Structure formats: C-alpha cells, structure tokens
Amino acid sequence: MSQAGYGFDAAKFRAARREAGASVARIARGAGVTERAVSLYLAGTRTPRPEVLPRLAAAVGAAPADLCTVEHECLVHLRVYTGRSRAAMAQALGMTEETYRQVEVTGHRGRAATSRYDGRLDRYIAWEEWAAPAYGVSPQRLAEAEQHTRQAWQELRAERQRAWLEQLDQVERARLERLGRRGRRARGEGAVRPPDAGR
Secondary structure, rough: OOHHHHEHHHHHHHHHHHHHOHHHHHHHHHOOOOOHHHHHHOOOOOOOOOHHHHHHHOOOOOOHHEEEEOOOOOOOHHHHHHHOOOHHHHHHHOOOOOHHHHHHHHOOOHHHHHHHEEOOOOOOOOOHHHHHHHHHHHHHHHHHHHHHHHHHHHHOOOOOHHHHHHHHHHHHHHHHHHHHHHHHHOOOOOOOOOOOOOO
C-alpha cells in the first residue's frame, strides 16, 4: 500500500500538536525526523512513513490511530499503527513477506495464518488470539479489521473488473467501427465518385 493509503490526517496532527503545545522542533526531536518533514506533515503535503507515525504520535501525546481518519479499519491500518513495515510485521507473525502481503491486501489468510499450537497453554489458539498481540489490539478488533480488509478487496476487484470490461467494450466498439469503414470502402459507399465525364 502506498504511504498515502493508511489515512494519515494532517488536520488531526495539527490539533494534537496544539493540544500538546508542542513546537515543530520538539516534535522533530521526539520523532527523529527533520523540522522540515514535520512542517510538511502538518501542512498535509507529505505523509509520514509507517515507522514514523508512532513516533510522531508519541511526540504529541497521542495514539497513532488518533492521527488518522479511516472509515473502516483494515489490517494495513493496524500494522501502520504499530510502526512496522510489511516485512517487519511478516517477521513478527512468523510468515514470509509475500504471504503476509496477501493477508494484508486481501484479508484471506489461507493456511499460513490459521490456528497455532501453544505449548504453554497446551492447546491450539485461533489466529485472532495469537496475532492480536503483534498488532497491539484485541482479537475482536483484529477480526473486524480482517473483515473490512476482505470487503475492501472485493470492492476493489469488482471495480477493476468493471474498468476492464469498459475498456474491453471500447476496444471492441473501435474494432467494429474499423471493420465497418473497411466494408463501406470495399462496397464503394464511402468513396468520392469522380464527376461524370459525359456531362
């Protein structure tokens, strides 16, 4: 997902900064970024990388989610709130990066993220139970984010299919129009006839 895709909200960041009474310099020191970067985040012209968001939030005394606006929390949001990259979250969950990418993008876990045996508890525990601590959320919040991710993926697939069908339809109409022009030319319907020599 692109950096702009997780819902960072510059207006919420500005409000949190005002409430904390934090200067740009103090936020920059706390977050480990330049003052210019903080100014760009405040202006809304740059989105902080996922690993920077938690540090920015801490610098203004807020939670990462408090600096974002999303209609429905998806897995990508929960990951970004932890400050982890996809690779880091994959490692935390004991998955390959590609497997985790599929989980985060589609919301479908497959076999890689099913129940796991916990030797301490001497039982199998569900994905929501063992993965929730890596995201720093409750199992219920993780399950809801997973459901929203699946819904968003289905909507994206449907939109892509509609766009593909529209493009296919345009190509087919253009092809039929070309064939029609060729047919008219072959029949002489579209040709300009020379003036009658006998007149």
